[in-house]
Amino acid sequence: MLAAVVAAAGLGVTAWGTLMSARVAEDQLAQSRVQNEERERRQASRITYWQEPGSPLNTVIANRSLDPAAVSIVVTDRGVKPYIADLGMVPPCSRLAISEKDLWNIHPQKANDFFPTMQIGAILIEDANGKQWYRSYDVLLPAQRNIPLLAEALEAHDVPMWSSDMRAEPLDECGSAS
Structure with missing residues (x-):
């Protein structure tokens, strides 16, 4: 029973970590898009x-x-x-x-x-x-x-x-x- 609770807690921590990693990656991708757009329009600006x-x-x-x-x-x-x-x-x-x-x-x-x-x-x-x-x-x-x-x-x-x-x-x- 204790092993099941520990395993469930471990799974919960892993899921939370994966979700946070995905959010960080999404933010980095959005920032990268903005930087690419700025770089692309640099000369024209x-x-x-x-x-x-x-x-x-x-x-x-x-x-x-x-x-x-x-x-x-x-x-x-x-x-x-x-x-x-x-x-x-x-x-x-x-x-x-x-x-x-x-x-x-x-x-x-x-x-x-x-x-x-x-x-x-x-x-x-x-x-x-x-x-x-x-x-x-x-x-x-x-x-x-x-x-x-x-x-x-x-x-x-x-x-x-x-x-x-x-x-x-x-x-x-x-x-x-x-």
Whole structure:
């Protein structure tokens, strides 16, 4: 009888230990997934854009990563479908200024508007691993066709964008900062 009680207690301790081990392993797996996701989006999170006010309005794209990245911009304009303009490779640790004039010159369907309201709605990034990202002012996501602005822009034809005025300038801060 005593042996049965000791055996049952031993089984209970073993079951509890197994349950605790499984919970620890599950927590470690979840932490590993989070770290992998952060590592996967590291380069794309270091590529940003903004528009500088003034005349002419300049859009700046900054690549603060240590790797070059292929970048395209999703341009929006009142009354015209958004379109995608390809910038090509943006060098590591650099910033690229794009003037409103450059955006207007490559516009596929110039609206009959003397005061265009072209803006950069988002940027598309292809990182060093070949993964494509969609970055707007407030979100960084894997690029997918179900993103409304991207889906609409993909219906238009890509517009190659080449301008001698666009020159990458080196950035002071680069690489290790997130």
